[in-house]
Amino acid sequence: MDQGVTAGPKGTAPADGGALLVVGDVVTDVVARYGGPLASGTDTAAAIRMVPGGAGANVACWAAHWGCRDVRLVGRVGTDAAAWHERELVASGVRPRLVVDPEAPTGTVICLVDARAAAERTFLTDSGASLRLAAEDWSDTWLDGVARLHLSGYLLFSEPGRALVSLLVASARACGVPVSLDPASAGFLGGLGVERFLALAEQVDVLLPSRDEACLLTGVPDPADAAAELSRRVPLVVAKQGADGALVARAGAVCARVPAVPAVPHDTTGAGDAFTGAFLATLLSGAGPEAAAAQGCRAGARAVARVGGRPPAAG
Template identity: 80%
Template sequence: MLVAGDVVTDVVARHRGPLAAGTDTAAAIRLVPGGAGANVACWAAHQGCPEVRLLGRVGADTAAWHERELTASGVRPRLVVDPDAPTGTVVCLVDEAAAAERTFLTDSGASLRLAPGDWSDRLLDGVTRLHLSGYLLFSGVGRAFVAVAVAAARARGVPVSLDPASAGFLAVLGVDRFLALAEGVDVLLPSRDEACLLTGLPDPADAAAKLSRQFALVVAKLGRNGALVARSGAVCARVRARPAAPVDTTGAGDAFTGAFLAALLTGAGAEAAAADGCRAGAVAVTHVGGRPLRCSP
């Protein structure tokens, strides 16, 4: 599998209760590797996907660190070092008093500067699926990159999956524009909010069903409410979430996506793959950061 998307540095700040405006709020703060694309790749490798490659763009400031972290997670990184922009940084504010719900402050940096010139059709050699992080669609060069990558994948018969990535950025981009840019994608993996935003429907089941008229397979991630699988205009499966005591919900959707895609690639059906995704999401929220924990040597 080849994943193309964002590689960022996450600053995770866990606090309890409302932020105190104009003064200090006590928090436990950690610096961890992140990025939706990178997280998905790490979870897919963790779940047994035979080979996971990642194409991303980073700054020279942390390129070596990110390459080491990805390699240690079983991912084969191809990181383009941007000469003009630093690695993207996301400040994740995690409210421990609100079921570890998180709010993001995002400086995309080099991550959204992945451009058509960074693509080579040789990247698809031996690849059986291309997965794209939706964050790429939120910059002009990223949109051009997606068009080139999808066209190359379609020409080779390689299926393409896409995670819309951010309801906030999606609202700015525009629904019609997103759906046009996603032409040629086989599998769409939206969150509840993204699915509802993309359709204008308040019920995620109705939203997933509607989206599945454009995409061959839609898997809507509902967090603690599990997931929905939809095909051909109808929901065909509802998958329950696994119980978990959340510490940090950052990257839970990425964990779902990585595990889901790994299961598909190893022969599972969509419903069984979604169950794997729910299990991975439940594990992801029990520790800080959006990547799977690695065993100490």
């Protein structure tokens, strides 16, 4: 599936610096927001919605929402929900190229959102078809006209995905296209192994970890020290700090501390994806990393005020 679309509503000035290609996961989110303690063995009242999600897909949608005129997404879905996901992506201003898996279902994530704890969320993840995205699904022609390539860290949690990442980074470097990577999941990083991840991450130009991911990857408890340490391995590190804003680090030092935008959290699902999408769209408009991080914080504040990980669709 590959659709030409118009861009969705804009968060900033148009980003005319070329296309953004995102490669990553497309999943179905089941968001359950509850306001009392979970009652084991019986019922807990909750507001439940099914919405499109996936870290890769969310980033692409937020980048389009934030002004990037040409956002493309490569992902893998099952036959069960392929048409729905395609429609939702197109409605958000993204050009999807979805590989339809004839065997595995679309990935599904159950998002448990605790309304009492700043809308903090816990994920139960069945990655389904998204973990089967592989090198044989890729075509180098998909980099034509691309100014930036962004990779979802969920690609690294399967052997086919890791092989694809190596291929993508090599292809991008051959074309002079900078590559960004979001580690995606502190929980899954522990299973992959820190050194294994860092060996792959050292090939990219921009790393966008969360606070927990940065600390896990370095073994350093202080987020600023962790971001600085990671920037000895990756040229630019932008560490997302949630309500504490963001840190920008280069060459072993934090060079900017970007404040958060105040928000009343309703659902924190996808807030980091919103930051990343707006950050990349702003970089493509010609802004520097500090200004891009400030726009990322704006997008994150908008995201937590909504249920689900996507911006409102165009229209």
